[in-house]
Each structure stands twice: as structure tokens, then as C-alpha cells.
Amino acid sequence: MTKVTMTVNGKARSAEVPDNTLLVDYIRENLRLTGTHVGCDTSQCGACVVHVNGQAVKACTMLAASAEGAEVTTIEGVAAGKDDLHPMQIAFKENHGLQCGFCTPGMIMTATDMVSRYKEAGKTLDEHAIREELEGNICRCTGYHNIVKAIADGASKMA
Amino acid sequence: MTDQGIGARVLRKEDKRFITGKGKYTDDIVQPNQAYAAFVRSPHAHANVKSIDASAAEAMEGVEAVLNGHQLTGDGIGNIICGWGITSKDGSPMNMGAWSALATDKVRYVGDAVAVVIADSKAQAQAAAEAVMVEYEVLPATSNVLASMKEGAPQIHENAPGNLIFDWEIGNKDETDAALASAHHTTTMDITNNRLSPNPMEPRSAVATFDESEDHYTLYTTSQNPHVARLVLSAFYNVAPEHKLRVIAPDVGGGFGAKIYIYPEEIVCLWASMKTNRSVKWTSTRSEAFLTDAHGRDHVSTATMGFDADNNIVGFKVNTKANLGAYMSLFSSSVPTYLYATLLSGQYNIANVYCDVQTYYTNTVPVDAYRGAGRPEAAYLIERMIETAARELGVDPGELRRQNFVREFPHQTPVIMAYDSGDFAGNLDQAKAAADVAGFPARKEEAAKRGKLRGLGYSNYIEACGIAPSAAVGSLGAGVGLWESAEVRVNPVGTIEILTGSHSHGQGHETTFAQLVSERFDLPTDNIQIVHGDTDKVQFGMGTYGSRSGAVGMSAISKALDKVEAKVKKIAAHVLEASEDDIVIEGGEVKVKGTDKAMGWHEVGLSAYTAHNLPEGMEPGLKEGAFYDPTNFTFPAGCYICEVEVDPQTGVTEIVQFTASDDFGTIINPMIVEGQVHGGIAQGIGQAMMEHAVYDDDGQLLSGSYMDYCMPRADDVPNYTVSHHSTTCPGNPLGMKGCGEAGAIGSPPAVINAITDAIGNNNLSMPATPSRVWAALQQVSAAQAAE
Amino acid sequence: MYDTTYYRASSVSDATSKLAGTEDGMFLAGGQTLIPTMKQRLAAPSDLVDVSGIDALKNISVDGEVVTIGAACTHAQVAGSSEVAQAIPALASLAGGIGDPAVRARGTIGGSIANNDPAADYPAACLGLGATIVTDTREIPADEFFVGMFETALDEGEMVTAVKFPKPTKAGYAKFPNPASRYAMVGVMAAQTGNGVRVAVTGAGNDGVFRHNALEEALGANWSADATQGVATDADDMLSDIHGSAEYRAHLVSVMAGRAVDNS
Structure with missing residues (x-):
């Protein structure tokens, strides 16, 4: 067992967990934040994407212990306040960028990360770039058309 | 009037919980x-x-x-x-x-x-x-039908000698044989429909x-x-x-059948x-x-299509061998039979169609319905055949189709189906215009200058949804009825709960079903709640598959709404002392036409439950149920046009344009319908170019993870140009046909027709991976070198 | 995943001494390969010594003609480094094409080469650019480091601490990704170096990354994409699977070599 302490969605959280606990299991099972999903076991689908110290990572491919001391943000924590929605969340709804909703939290976490990275690097996030940046996120419902639109719209809303 | 009725692009009511991570999936339950x-x-x-x-x-x-x-x-x-x-x-x-x-x-x-x-x-x-x-x-094991049907193959179930499950037929064999024998031209192909894994993300x-x-x-x-x-x-x-x-x-x-x-x-x-x-x-x-999870498809077929001297199709004969896996899954037997061979007339007027199907056990996971279920296999077969025939006959593939379209409805095919409506030429014209087919030769020439091979392919699919009526499917062997039920509860405060036997797993029923009620009673969708997915809450239902929730599920709701509307009118007529015929429902009120006499919608609800002033003999309450059993299948159809560019050095295919013109009948929410088409096309492109569930000869699954099973990703697919050219379905009160599977049914042949057009080699199977396309190009070079 | 004992190392010596005391321990860096492998129960290290937090391994420096990249530098860090982009743009672009953005945020260069996955990109960079792999005990030329599939010259308990890349005159990388996994099905690094032209191929060979002598000769004589055309690769040495035949991979090697030159 190992003690892990991290800040999750702005709150300090700690727990004793088995050393092999994945970050995603810590988030889902221990913290009961079930918006972060698991859709594969080969680190490819991206349903589990969260931010660790400001970077999008796959929570299924990281030990909770490795996130010791980190700032973690999950889909439940992206909006500014309890009754608010993040502009990217709004964009997904307004552009019908989701159907079954299972991949959506990971998509939104990946989307906000890509927008910030491109902004920081001064690069243009065009449709081609969005599609390439989504390499690690699989959606089976939407055919991506409206996800790509949503991210472009969310990016402009975040500007 | 609310602007949330039929035809409105209403944003989804269910989205908030999904975008905030508050969705409640089974694994979230503790x-x-x-x-x-x-x-x-x-x-x-x-x-x-x-x-x-x-x-x-x-x-x-x-x-x-x-x-x-x-x-x-x-x-x-x-x-x-x-x-x-x-x-x-x-x-x-x-x-x-x-x-x-x-x-x-x-x-x-x-x-x-x-x-x-x-x-x-x-x-x-x-x-x-x-x-x-x-x-x-x-x-010893077998993993495909060709191995299972061999003499001496391992016996998988004792009661299935030779691993044969059934040997079934449909259509008119002798007439079809005769028509093909006297045909002016015949096209024969061996066609494989690749095995897939449905892969809902949850x-x-x-x-x-x-x-x-x-x-x-x-x-x-x-x-x-x-x-x-x-x-x-x-x-x-x-x-x-x-x-x-x-x-x-x-x-x-997500479900997709699985x-x-x-x-x-x-x-x-x-x-x-x-x-x-x-x-x-x-x-x-x-x-x-x-x-x-049950896999999908996995057919091996041989087909012959015959034409007369004027290029009219005179006969179509198909033999299909289908792999049903190690055991028979719930609807597995219906997929390569009644959901497949009954669609083999396609959009065409063909007097003679015959198909026989042998199904076999193999040592693989069971195979059952996956998005489209039989209809993609039929569409792929017909649309590859007619495109190939057009090439052989030297005629325009779009025009060969047009000349053979069914134009009068109802149209009885030789394989059970009676098409009720459609305008296939209208869809073809709309798609051709949107895809700028006229400009294709110039685009091809320009691509060639960049070293790319450009190709264009059509697909004119027709499918059958809302499998019904129950008595008919029962006579064909179905163990269940394929009706749907609904209950409409108007609460004393006027809010409405709709209990439905349909189930939403991405289709947006909470929104579209509410729109139906909004249209009927002119109420905002916020006042309407859809309840589904719980056997303790909903009386009964057959669920959601086969694009049936609109045509069947919403029709049941519509019937229940009829009853509620009638009762509302009776109550209002009684309270307002008017004739029922003069009562209208609009703007949140129940009014007497042409007067200022009205009561609020909520007041009618309250009246029904206080029961202080109801018409003589009327039961209190405002809750009605209905079971709806359709009179026929519905027949969504459309035309898809795919345009590709192939890199001859690597065999990589890029879809540069994908155009769809669909006929879904009445559309409740175009935003949601377009989303269904997008997703269906992506799955069809996946089947055509990427996805393949592969077992080795010993029955080991080689494509057992996303490392080896290629799922379409955002950079694999294009933006889709989606449009509608609709005819109303006469078979249900809403005129709806269904849209959930069309994209997956219509797209694979369009993609393969486009790639084979680009590379000049028709010998290409799905999935047309870069490796396979390159190999097909090598055949072309070898043939050219031999000349 | 099997049980394991986790330890976060604070320094290289802490990490190596800790690992030495374990029964069957492994270093954990970004974990982008090791953790999926453990999840599939295909690896069962008794202990994991996490080296991703060792600050001394996270530096990128350019010293004259050599770019040194600390073993714990992530792919995102290398891809985004202006020093790397300036000194060896092909290396920055290679790093920017590994996995997906979330994988690049965690995966490290040290982890990648120590694992020597036959479809990983970095082995091609090391071998193609003639890099030197620095460990806690010695320096190993790339030509000697990559022994075979998932095999390296590392001794038990030896830890990669950095990779030194000599600046090439020109270099380019081109990858043909496996359509499903997006790992390299064929990845070619072609470089003009102080020691002549080097061409390294990853993803395709049935014994891991390898140098391609015929392409080196052809490009040594004529540094152009045209020169790669018709340079044969023996299909017998290539992998073959459901994604592509050995012949297809052999063909792609020269195509990707040409594109690598175009990218240089």
C-alpha cells in the first residue's frame, strides 16, 4: 500500500491505495468521480483523459502513485463554478459533438488541452490540426464531424 | 407556438449530464x-x-x-x-x-x-x-465457413452434421436461372463481407x-x-x-447491435x-x-447479375455462406436471411431474384446483428455488382442505376419486400449535384498531376427498418413481436412524462421524443420527460435496434398522444361548455376556436385529477397507453457518392469527399439525424478501409485490441456532406422511415467503388487497407508489364 | 495487473541502488509501454522504481555539435524544444509524431529506447543519427545498443540517463504508421553525418531497428529521393502480419527513405 496525496479539482485528497492502483481507478473508485471512463486497455481510446499538472494524460496509463503531489483536473472540475459550464462543454452541446456520451469527457479534456497548447505555441488550430490532435481519442458514434466542429467552436469561445 | 416541434434543430436535453461527467453508466453503479x-x-x-x-x-x-x-x-x-x-x-x-x-x-x-x-x-x-x-x-478447430464446410472438418456441435446450421432459400430459382441463361450480358463476382467487431465505446x-x-x-x-x-x-x-x-x-x-x-x-x-x-x-x-461481444457480417458470396440488350437487369442470383460462430446468438439466424436476402432487389426493378444461404458453425465468437445487420451485406453485394456491370458494359454507373430504378409504388419485389415509397432518382440527382460529379474529370486530371489516383464511386442503398408487422415476422420464424409500447402521463401540474419501450444509447430520444409531444401540445420540451430503460417503470417494450425507435417507438407515443388529446378535448369542451370539435390546443392553452374562452394546459391537467367537474362517466386522471404494431417495414433509401485519392506509392487512400442524399421520410430533429448519418458513414468507411476481425486458422483472434483492430479516427475520415430528399412513409402516422443504420449500410460500396475506380483494378476486398490497395496496384502494373 | 511495490527515486544513484535490492524490479519512466504491458499481465515486476521525477534526467542541452537529451525528457518536451528544433529538426519532428498528445506528455526517450520496441520511433533516431546512449555506468554507441527485438546492450540494473545526438548535416524522418496502433510500420531516419550517410529503419525488420546499407550507399552517392527508388530491401528480413506483408513493408522502406530525404 502507498499513500497518495494530490489535489483533484482544487480539493486536496489523499488515500492509502495498493501500489499498482491506476490513476483512473483512484479517480473512479476511490474518489467516485465517474465522469472519467475506461474504454480500452491499450491506452488508445482516450476516454480516460484527465489533466495532470496542466497536461492531458491517459489516466489508465499512469499509476496513482506517480501523481503524488500533482494537480489533477477531471471533467467534473473543468468548469469555473458549480453551476457553470466550460466553453468547450457548451461547444460540444451546441454542435451536437456527442451521442452516447461515453467518450465525451475524454474528448473535452483533450480538446481544452490542445487549445491551450496551440495558443501557447502561437499555432493555428485548424480543422486538419484538430483531427491530428485527436489521434488518441476514439469515438464510435459521431463520425467525428461534429466533434471537430465543436472543438473549433470551443477554441473560439475560449479565446 | 414553441419552436421545438417536428423539424426543429433542438439541442439535446440529455447532453448536460454527459458533458459534465454526470452520466450514469452501469460501471458507475456501486x-x-x-x-x-x-x-x-x-x-x-x-x-x-x-x-x-x-x-x-x-x-x-x-x-x-x-x-x-x-x-x-x-x-x-x-x-x-x-x-x-x-x-x-x-x-x-x-x-x-x-x-x-x-x-x-x-x-x-x-x-x-x-x-x-x-x-x-x-x-x-x-x-x-x-x-x-x-x-x-x-x-482441431475451424475459423471460417470455407474450413467448416470441408469434408472432415472438426465437428463443433453434434446435432449439426458438417457444421451446417441451415440451408435456406428465397426467390424464384427456375425463373432466375432462365433469365440469366438468356441474358445479353452477365456479371459474376465473388464477394466477401468482412467480419467486424461492433465496438461501442462503453x-x-x-x-x-x-x-x-x-x-x-x-x-x-x-x-x-x-x-x-x-x-x-x-x-x-x-x-x-x-x-x-x-x-x-x-x-x-453505444450499442450498434452488440x-x-x-x-x-x-x-x-x-x-x-x-x-x-x-x-x-x-x-x-x-x-x-x-x-x-458478438461480431458482425462475415459473409462469403457468389453472385450473378444479368442484363438484356438494353441494359435492363433481368435476373440476380446469389449464393451466400455465412459464419455464425460457435453458437447461435439471439437474432443471428435472421441476419443472413430475412434481414439480408429480402433486400437483394435493391432500388431496382428486377423480375427475378434468387438467393440461397448456408450458415455454418465455426470456432469463433458468435456472429449476430451489427449496425445494419444483413442490409449492409445486401447493399454491398448489389452496389458492387451494378457498378462492376456498368464498367463491363461501358456505361455510366449512375445512369445504369437510374434506368433500372423502381419508380412506381407500392412495388412488390420477388423477395418478400413491398416497397411503399421513395424517389430514388431524386436522391441520385441531389447527390450528384452536391458532389459535383460533372466536375470530377477535371479533378481527376488535376490529381494525376500531383501523382494521385482519383476515383469516384456510387452506392444507391435501400434498407428495411421497423421490422414488422408482428404477425408477419412471426410467420417467418421470429420468436417475438416487433411492436412498441408507450405511456403518456400528464401530471396534475401539466408536465408530461413519456414512458417508452424504446431505449436510447446515443440516439437522443430524450430530445426527439419530447419534440413529438411539443409539436402535439405546443409545450416546451423542458416540460416533458422521457422515461426509459427500466422494467419497473415502463410496462413493456422491445427496445432499440434496426432503426425502429422513430417509426415504431414514436408511432406508439403518437397513438397514446391521440388518446390524451381526445380526453383533453373532452374535458375542456365540458368545462368551457363548447363542442369538442371546436377545441384547439396551442400556446400552452386549450381554447375554443374563434372565441376568447380558454383554459391553461395545466388547468386541464388539474381538472383531470381533481375530478370535480368531469364529463359524466369519465374516469379521473390523464394517462394513456398504446401499443403500436406497424403494417409494414419502412424503406429508407438514398444515394451516396464517395470520391477518393490514392497514393500509388503507398496504397494509402484518402476520402476527399463523401456526399449523402437520404430519404428518411419525416425528420423530427435534423441535427440528430445528421449526426446519425455521420456516425453510420464513419462505421461504413471503417468497414470498407480499416476494420477486420481476423482469426487465424486455429481460431486465435489476431485482432484482439485496438493495436490490431483498426478503429476509424478523426484523421481517417472526412467531413461529410449530408442532405435529404424525402418521401413520406405511408405506413405509420408520422411518415417516418428510420435513420440509424443508413450510413453504415450505404457507405461501404461507395468507398470500394471509388477506390477500384481510382486504381483501375476491381479485384479488391474490404477492408481496403493501404497494403491491399498497394497489392492491387501491383497487379495492375504486372498486367501492364505483361502486355 | 499483478501486485508490485512502487518507489519514487530522487536521484540516479537512488534509483539504481533501490533497483539492485529488488527481486525482479524494473525502472518506470513514463510508463506508456510498461503500464499497458502490466495491465495485460504480460509483465510482473516485483518493484517499480519510478525515475520520472529525477530532475537531473529532464534536461535538454546543446553543446557545440552535440544535443544531449536527458532520459526522462518526455516526447512532448523534445518535440517542443526550440534547441532541438534548431539543432536537429528531424528529431523534434520525430518526437512530435510518437503516439498521441497524451502519450507524448508522459512517454520518455529513455523509456522508449530501453524497451526497444521494434515499432518505436526513437531507436531509428538513435541509430540513424549515430547517437550515443549514456547510462549510469558507461556510454554505448547506438550501433551496439540495439541488439534485437525488445533487447538492448543494457546490463541488468543499468539505467539510461541520457542520449547524445551528434548534429547531422542533414536529416529527415518519415514514418508510415500502422493504421491500427499508429506505431511505425515502417519508419526511416536518413541522415548525412560526419561519418557519412546513415539510414536506420524501424517497425519493418523482423529483428528490430536496423541500418540499411544499400540505402546508405545509394544516398551517399546521391542525396535525393530518386536515389532511393529501386533500392531493394530483402522481404525475408521483414515482419509480416495482418496489416501488411513482408513485401509491402520492404517496398515501403524505400518509399519512406525517399520521403525522409524530402523531409530533410
Whole structure:
């Protein structure tokens, strides 16, 4: 067992967990934040994407212990306040960028990360770039058309 | 008037919980003192189970129980059934092999479960499952129909000699043979429809709870049809009687057919919950999903299409061999028969069509309906054939289609279906204009300058949705009725709950169904709640698959709304002292036409429940139910045009344009319908270019994860140009046809027709991976070199 | 995943001494390969010594003609480094094409080469650019480091601490990704170095990354994409699977070599 302490969605959280606990299991099972999903076991689908110290990572491919001391943000924590929605969340709804909703939290976490990275690097996030940046996120419902639109719209809303 | 009625692009009511991470999927459910199940699965495709030694596993920390198939059958749990009986040509019934949820003496595919461990934690259950010692006597295996049908092939089920399940036929054989014999031109092709894994992003999951004090079971599960699950679990698997079993399908993360069936794991979780007196939870990993979720397609066909001297199609003859896997899944037998061969007339007026189908057992996971289910296989066959024929005849492929279109409705085909409506030429024209087919030669020339091969392909699909009527499908062998039910509850304050037997797992029913009510009563959708997915709340229902929820599910709601509307009008007429015929409902009020006499919608609700002033003899309350059984299938159709560029150096194909013109009849929410088409096209492109569930000759699955099963990603697919040219469906009160599967049905032939056009070689099978396209290009070069 | 004991190392010596005391321990860096492998129960290290937090391994420096990249530098860090982009743009672009953005945020260069996955990109960079792999005990030329599939010259308990890349005159990388996994099905690094032209191929060979002598000769004589055309690769040495035949991979090697030159 190992003690892990991290800040999750702005709150300090700690727990004793088995050393092999994945970050995603810590988030889902221990913290009961079930918006972060698991859709594969080969680190490819991206349903589990969260931010660790400001970077999008796959929570299924990281030990909770490795996130010791980190700032973690999950889909439940992206909006500014309890009754608010993040502009990217709004964009997904307004552009019908989701159907079954299972991949959506990971998509939104990946989307906000890509927008910030491109902004920081001064690069243009065009449709081609969005599609390439989504390499690690699989959606089976939407055919991506409206996800790509949503991210472009969310990016402009975040500007 | 609200602007949320039929035809409005209303944003989805269900989205808020999904975008905030508050969706409630089965794996999110936690029951007090829940235990976890881990299955012991066969690593062999075909083996006798000699012994199972669970002693080491049972002794491990946290292990509650290790249960096997003999215990399961000993407790009277019934075998898994196929719910559609098919009769062979010779009149004999299909050869259904026994399928126990936990195998007893023999395993028949890799992943077949032989035991289950129930333990306190997931990790403990997995570790103990590994410690269960199973002694297998490995048998030779087959993984495809061609191997299964060979003389001397391994015998998979004793009661299916030669592994043949049934040998079925449809159409007019002699007339078709005669027509082909006298045809001016015939086109013959061998066509394979590649095996796929459906891959909804949410893996299957079940949480079963047995309440000893009430002798009652609750099952949370990833189901497209919780009532069907309950019916089958009760009536056939003897888990519990229906009134003692509640099945809840909460938020479900996509289905695509894979979540129609009642799998071994759900049966075992319920049974194990009773055995251990604990809640039992199981969630599939993706690797388990590849091994155990029913696969789709897997047909091998030979077809001949004949034309007269004027290029009219005179006959179409098809032989198909279909792989149904190791056991017959719930609707598996209907897919390569009534959902497939009945569509082989396509959009064309063909006097003579004949198809015979042989289905075989193989040592692979069962094959059943996957988005489209039989109809993609039919569309692929016809649309590859007619495109190829056009090339052979030297005529424009669009015009060859046009000349053969069915133009008068109703149209009776030689293979059961009676098409009720459509304007196929209208869809062709719309798609051609949107795709700028006229500009294609110039684009091809420009691409050639860049070293790219550009090609264009058509697909004019037709499908059948809302399988019905129940009596007709019953006569064809279906074990269930395919109606739908609905209940409309108007509360005393005027808000409305719609209870529906349809189930939404991404289709947006909470929004579109509310729009139907909004249209009828001119109320905002916020005042309307859709209730579904819980057998304790909804009376009964057949669930969602086969694009049936609009045409059948909403028609049931519409019928119930008729009854509510009639009662509302009676109450208002009574209170307002007017004639029922003069009552109109609009703007949140129930009014007497042409007067200022009105009562608020909510006041009618209140009147119904206070019952102080109701018409003589009227029962209090405002709640009506309806069951709707359609009179015919519906026939969505359309034209898809795909344009590709192939890199001849690598064989990489880029879809540069994909254009769809669909006829779905009445459209409730265009935004949602377009989304369904986008997703369907992406899955069709996946089938055409990427996806392939591959077993080796020994029955080992080679494409068992996303490392090897290629899922379409954002950079694999284009933006889609989607448009509609609709005719109203005369068969249901709303004029709807269905839109859920069209994209997946119509797109594969368009893609392959485009790629084969680009590379100048028609010898190309799905999936047209870069490797295969390159190999096909090598054939072209070799042929050119030989000349 | 099997049970394991986790330890977060604070320094290289802390990490190596800790690992030495374990029964069957492994270094954990970004974990982008090791953790999926453990999840599939295909690896069962008794202990994991996490080296991703060792600050001394996270530096990128350019010293004259050599770019030194610390073993714990992530792919995102290398891809985004202006020093790397300036000194060896092909290396920055290679790093920017590994996995997906979330994988690049965690995966490290040290982890990648120590694992020597036959379809990983970095082995091609090391071998093609003639890099030197620095460990806690010695320096190993790339030509000697990559022994075979998942095999390296690392001794038990030896830890990669950095990779030194000599600046090439010109270099380019081109990858043909496996359509499903997006790992390299064929990845070619072609470089003009102080020691002549080097061409390294990853993803395709049935014994891991390898140098392609015929392409080196052809490009040594004529540094152009045209020169790669018709340079044969023996299909017998290529992998073959459901994604592509050995012949297809052999063909792609020269195509990707040409594109690598175009990218240089």
C-alpha cells in the first residue's frame, strides 16, 4: 500500500491505495468521480483523459502513485463554478459533438488541452490540426464531424 | 407556438449530464457490499474440458466462490437461445447447438467461459481466475465457413452434421436461372463481407443484486432492450420469474447491435448473486469485448447479375455462406436471411431474384446483428455488382442505376419486400449535384498531376427498418413481436412524462421524443420527460435496434398522444361548455376556436385529477397507453457518392469527399439525424478501409485490441456532406422511415467503388487497407508489364 | 495487473541502488509501454522504481555539435524544444509524431529506447543519427545498443540517463504508421553525418531497428529521393502480419527513405 496525496479539482485528497492502483481507478473508485471512463486497455481510446499538472494524460496509463503531489483536473472540475459550464462543454452541446456520451469527457479534456497548447505555441488550430490532435481519442458514434466542429467552436469561445 | 416541434434543430436535453461527467453508466453503479466477477476463459478455440480444479483459487484471499458450468446447469439455468427459427429448403428446422452460459464439457471458441470467480475486489477476482486450473483436451478447430464446410472438418456441435446450421432459400430459382441463361450480358463476382467487431465505446457491464428477503433480483446492464433481456432471462434461462426480476439499462455508451443480446456474463452475474447472496459486478475489458461481444457480417458470396440488350437487369442470383460462430446468438439466424436476402432487389426493378444461404458453425465468437445487420451485406453485394456491370458494359454507373430504378409504388419485389415509397432518382440527382460529379474529370486530371489516383464511386442503398408487422415476422420464424409500447402521463401540474419501450444509447430520444409531444401540445420540451430503460417503470417494450425507435417507438407515443388529446378535448369542451370539435390546443392553452374562452394546459391537467367537474362517466386522471404494431417495414433509401485519392506509392487512400442524399421520410430533429448519418458513414468507411476481425486458422483472434483492430479516427475520415430528399412513409402516422443504420449500410460500396475506380483494378476486398490497395496496384502494373 | 511495490527515486544513484535490492524490479519512466504491458499481465515486476521525477534526467542541452537529451525528457518536451528544433529538426519532428498528445506528455526517450520496441520511433533516431546512449555506468554507441527485438546492450540494473545526438548535416524522418496502433510500420531516419550517410529503419525488420546499407550507399552517392527508388530491401528480413506483408513493408522502406530525404 502507498499513500497518495494530490489535489483533484482544487480539493486536496489523499488515500492509502495498493501500489499498482491506476490513476483512473483512484479517480473512479476511490474518489467516485465517474465522469472519467475506461474504454480500452491499450491506452488508445482516450476516454480516460484527465489533466495532470496542466497536461492531458491517459489516466489508465499512469499509476496513482506517480501523481503524488500533482494537480489533477477531471471533467467534473473543468468548469469555473458549480453551476457553470466550460466553453468547450457548451461547444460540444451546441454542435451536437456527442451521442452516447461515453467518450465525451475524454474528448473535452483533450480538446481544452490542445487549445491551450496551440495558443501557447502561437499555432493555428485548424480543422486538419484538430483531427491530428485527436489521434488518441476514439469515438464510435459521431463520425467525428461534429466533434471537430465543436472543438473549433470551443477554441473560439475560449479565446 | 414553441419552436421545438417536428423539424426543429433542438439541442439535446440529455447532453448536460454527459458533458459534465454526470452520466450514469452501469460501471458507475456501486451496490453495498458488492463483489466482483472474473471469468475463466478458454485459451483454445475448440477443446474438451477434462477437469477444473478450483481449490487453489478458492483458498485465495477475498474469494467468495468459484462456480462452474455443471453447477449452473445443475441449478436449472437454461441454455442460451436463438430467437428466430429458420427452416431449411428441405423443410427441416435449423440445427441449434446447446449453449450454456458457462461451458460444461466442451469449449468452442477462444473466450468461451468455463468458470467464474466471485471475490471482494476486481484484482482478487482476476488473480484467482488465473489460479483456476483447467485441463483441456485440445481439438482441431475451424475459423471460417470455407474450413467448416470441408469434408472432415472438426465437428463443433453434434446435432449439426458438417457444421451446417441451415440451408435456406428465397426467390424464384427456375425463373432466375432462365433469365440469366438468356441474358445479353452477365456479371459474376465473388464477394466477401468482412467480419467486424461492433465496438461501442462503453464496454459491456452488469451489476446483479439478489435480495433474499424479497426473493427479488435487480440487474443493471448495458442493454439496448431491457424488457427483452428480462423476458429471456425469465422465460428461457430460468434465472427468476419476470415479476421478481427488474432490469435497468441506465446510460448506455453505444450499442450498434452488440448490446441487444443477453450474454453469458449477465446470466452468470444474476445466478452468482443468488449463490453468494451478494451484489455481483462485472465489467468487460476491451480485450474481453473483442473476444466475447458478438461480431458482425462475415459473409462469403457468389453472385450473378444479368442484363438484356438494353441494359435492363433481368435476373440476380446469389449464393451466400455465412459464419455464425460457435453458437447461435439471439437474432443471428435472421441476419443472413430475412434481414439480408429480402433486400437483394435493391432500388431496382428486377423480375427475378434468387438467393440461397448456408450458415455454418465455426470456432469463433458468435456472429449476430451489427449496425445494419444483413442490409449492409445486401447493399454491398448489389452496389458492387451494378457498378462492376456498368464498367463491363461501358456505361455510366449512375445512369445504369437510374434506368433500372423502381419508380412506381407500392412495388412488390420477388423477395418478400413491398416497397411503399421513395424517389430514388431524386436522391441520385441531389447527390450528384452536391458532389459535383460533372466536375470530377477535371479533378481527376488535376490529381494525376500531383501523382494521385482519383476515383469516384456510387452506392444507391435501400434498407428495411421497423421490422414488422408482428404477425408477419412471426410467420417467418421470429420468436417475438416487433411492436412498441408507450405511456403518456400528464401530471396534475401539466408536465408530461413519456414512458417508452424504446431505449436510447446515443440516439437522443430524450430530445426527439419530447419534440413529438411539443409539436402535439405546443409545450416546451423542458416540460416533458422521457422515461426509459427500466422494467419497473415502463410496462413493456422491445427496445432499440434496426432503426425502429422513430417509426415504431414514436408511432406508439403518437397513438397514446391521440388518446390524451381526445380526453383533453373532452374535458375542456365540458368545462368551457363548447363542442369538442371546436377545441384547439396551442400556446400552452386549450381554447375554443374563434372565441376568447380558454383554459391553461395545466388547468386541464388539474381538472383531470381533481375530478370535480368531469364529463359524466369519465374516469379521473390523464394517462394513456398504446401499443403500436406497424403494417409494414419502412424503406429508407438514398444515394451516396464517395470520391477518393490514392497514393500509388503507398496504397494509402484518402476520402476527399463523401456526399449523402437520404430519404428518411419525416425528420423530427435534423441535427440528430445528421449526426446519425455521420456516425453510420464513419462505421461504413471503417468497414470498407480499416476494420477486420481476423482469426487465424486455429481460431486465435489476431485482432484482439485496438493495436490490431483498426478503429476509424478523426484523421481517417472526412467531413461529410449530408442532405435529404424525402418521401413520406405511408405506413405509420408520422411518415417516418428510420435513420440509424443508413450510413453504415450505404457507405461501404461507395468507398470500394471509388477506390477500384481510382486504381483501375476491381479485384479488391474490404477492408481496403493501404497494403491491399498497394497489392492491387501491383497487379495492375504486372498486367501492364505483361502486355 | 499483478501486485508490485512502487518507489519514487530522487536521484540516479537512488534509483539504481533501490533497483539492485529488488527481486525482479524494473525502472518506470513514463510508463506508456510498461503500464499497458502490466495491465495485460504480460509483465510482473516485483518493484517499480519510478525515475520520472529525477530532475537531473529532464534536461535538454546543446553543446557545440552535440544535443544531449536527458532520459526522462518526455516526447512532448523534445518535440517542443526550440534547441532541438534548431539543432536537429528531424528529431523534434520525430518526437512530435510518437503516439498521441497524451502519450507524448508522459512517454520518455529513455523509456522508449530501453524497451526497444521494434515499432518505436526513437531507436531509428538513435541509430540513424549515430547517437550515443549514456547510462549510469558507461556510454554505448547506438550501433551496439540495439541488439534485437525488445533487447538492448543494457546490463541488468543499468539505467539510461541520457542520449547524445551528434548534429547531422542533414536529416529527415518519415514514418508510415500502422493504421491500427499508429506505431511505425515502417519508419526511416536518413541522415548525412560526419561519418557519412546513415539510414536506420524501424517497425519493418523482423529483428528490430536496423541500418540499411544499400540505402546508405545509394544516398551517399546521391542525396535525393530518386536515389532511393529501386533500392531493394530483402522481404525475408521483414515482419509480416495482418496489416501488411513482408513485401509491402520492404517496398515501403524505400518509399519512406525517399520521403525522409524530402523531409530533410
